[in-house]
Amino acid sequence: MITQNQSHDVIIVGSGYGGMLPAYQLTQAGFKVLLIERGKAWQRNMFRHSWSTEYLGDLFDISLSTSMKDIYRGSKIFGGGSVMNDKIHHRTPSEAFDFIDPDIKKRAWPSDVNRKILNPFYTQLEELLSIHQIAWEDVSRIGGNFARMFNDAGLTCDRNNFNVGSGCVHCGFCEAGCQFPAGKLNLVSEVFHLALDTGNLEVVLETSVKSVAPLRGGGYQVNCIQSDKSFDTPATSTYFAPKVILAAGPIGTVPLLFRSKSKLPKLSPALGKWISNNGDMNFILKTPDSYPDHLGYRSATSTGVMTYAFWDEYRITMHPGMAPIPVFAGVDARREGKLSWGLEHKHFVKDNVINRLIPINAMGVVPAEITMEIDHRGYPKIHHPRTKALQAHAKTLHRLMKGVCQTVGGELLITGIHGELFDMGGNHIIGGARMSEQKSTGVVNPSGEVFDYPGLYVSDASAIPGSLGINPAHTIGANAMRIGHELVKNEGGHLNE
Numbered sequence: 001m002i003t004q005n006q007s008h009d010v011i012i013v014g015s016g017y018g019g020m021l022p023a024y025q026l027t028q029a030g031f032k033v034l035l036i037e038r039g040k041a042w043q044r045n046m047f048r049h050s051w052s053t054e055y056l057g058d059l060f061d062i063s064l065s066t067s068m069k070d071i072y073r074g075s076k077i078f079g080g081g082s083v084m085n086d087k088i089h090h091r092t093p094s095e096a097f098d099f100i101d102p103d104i105k106k107r108a109w110p111s112d113v114n115r116k117i118l119n120p121f122y123t124q125l126e127e128l129l130s131i132h133q134i135a136w137e138d139v140s141r142i143g144g145n146f147a148r149m150f151n152d153a154g155l156t157c158d159r160n161n162f163n164v165g166s167g168c169v170h171c172g173f174c175e176a177g178c179q180f181p182a183g184k185l186n187l188v189s190e191v192f193h194l195a196l197d198t199g200n201l202e203v204v205l206e207t208s209v210k211s212v213a214p215l216r217g218g219g220y221q222v223n224c225i226q227s228d229k230s231f232d233t234p235a236t237s238t239y240f241a242p243k244v245i246l247a248a249g250p251i252g253t254v255p256l257l258f259r260s261k262s263k264l265p266k267l268s269p270a271l272g273k274w275i276s277n278n279g280d281m282n283f284i285l286k287t288p289d290s291y292p293d294h295l296g297y298r299s300a301t302s303t304g305v306m307t308y309a310f311w312d313e314y315r316i317t318m319h320p321g322m323a324p325i326p327v328f329a330g331v332d333a334r335r336e337g338k339l340s341w342g343l344e345h346k347h348f349v350k351d352n353v354i355n356r357l358i359p360i361n362a363m364g365v366v367p368a369e370i371t372m373e374i375d376h377r378g379y380p381k382i383h384h385p386r387t388k389a390l391q392a393h394a395k396t397l398h399r400l401m402k403g404v405c406q407t408v409g410g411e412l413l414i415t416g417i418h419g420e421l422f423d424m425g426g427n428h429i430i431g432g433a434r435m436s437e438q439k440s441t442g443v444v445n446p447s448g449e450v451f452d453y454p455g456l457y458v459s460d461a462s463a464i465p466g467s468l469g470i471n472p473a474h475t476i477g478a479n480a481m482r483i484g485h486e487l488v489k490n491e492g493g494h495l496n497e
């Protein structure tokens, strides 16, 4: 039996940065909001210190590229990525917004969306999540050794901005969910109750939106299934509202729009195009012999520092990331010219993995050349071509990091397979329903509203037009707040700013 529900001004799909923040703004402004989230609400004591795939499979939505080389991770719990990400929140440098998309030969971002426009929303998000630059004494030794390599090479490196509270015990399991009160400050702990306290928010959990359809007299019908069912089963509940905001993340929103295509025939042909992995490339550094050992297994702030040393010339940033052991379990890390298996490799890893190796996540402003479609059951199929631009980005990164290692006496370990230099990370996927000034080059207009479908919005990472070259959550959140802000204003509502 299908249950039908209608009493909301706005339905929001997904409770991550793109969904929870507009939910907060709209409820504060007096709108009745229904938030539909596929995942469960996890209490802090449900999170475990575990990297087992079985456990992580409960937190992450995982898709493989069709070549099977790349793994894309979204989140599938209440609060989205804010609950299981590494908590790095940096404003995107202004130059990234001016990136000229080689396909359309003009700025990928709409002309009136830029760093200056986002600045007030960055500030609001910084206040909401208490984002601040950590102190040097809170940087772990693994982060300190990374910063020292850059310093010794005559390059700059500084501390990250984190949404971390006084309850952080430096356990290092941020990506497995934070168990500690006032540890990682996420959208559930800091923002959800502000929306709930207004009395204007209703939440439906463990419910996945299968499709969206326009109603004849205006507004939209949102068709849902229970999250333990697959998208090729019929909808079991429907909700109706004049306005709907899609914020299910790129591997949620883009397939959702594809599944809705028969009911939304005027969707832009740009759907599923101009997707980027944010220029992510992962590799490993071995510290110079003269450096002190670090403890690379347990350290909350293994991601504690960031370098912009290569930004001005190459639009590249990088930070140490996560503990080396799960990285070695997940990618084919090896010394150049050597095997990623065998006795020699085994001894090298055993001797160095805990105290001498630093996994790195580098990001860059590269063209958005990934595409997505859906399979016959409605799940994402992602194609990640190894284009010339991507290969050039990898070569530049390789040259720069070889240079750093040669100068200070460290070593660069590569991670790519099938002749590639680096593993191309899939944690920062953006685009696929990007915002643009024209329907031919984007799915939503600069206000986040889907072209030809008034009242239907996309406010998550899929609306971001191009790679940012820096960790994206802060910009996804700020842009979602910009979209929420405009929506409230256009509807004659008032925001507490």
Ligand SMILES: Cc1cc2nc3c(=O)[nH]c(=O)nc-3n(C[C@H](O)[C@H](O)[C@H](O)COP(=O)(O)OP(=O)(O)OC[C@H]3O[C@@H](n4cnc5c(N)ncnc54)[C@H](O)[C@@H]3O)c2cc1C
Binding pocket: 013, 014, 015, 016, 017, 018, 019, 036, 037, 038, 039, 073, 074, 075, 076, 077, 078, 079, 080, 081, 082, 084, 085, 086, 087, 088, 089, 090, 175, 207, 208, 209, 210, 247, 248, 249, 250, 251, 252, 253, 256, 426, 427, 428, 429, 460, 461, 462, 470, 471, 472, 473, 474, 476
């Ligand atoms: C391991 C890891 C570490 C990361 N670390 C950082 C970091 O330190 N800094 C940073 O800037 N970025 C980081 N990121 C990336 C960042 O978390 C994401 O870019 C960000 O969360 C995307 O925001 P979003 O709102 O688009 O989607 P999400 O935050 O993923 O939210 C989408 C929500 O929609 C829900 N959903 C999906 N499909 C449906 C559906 N059909 N129906 C209903 N609900 C649905 C999901 O369950 C989820 O809760 C990390 C990512 C990963 C995987």
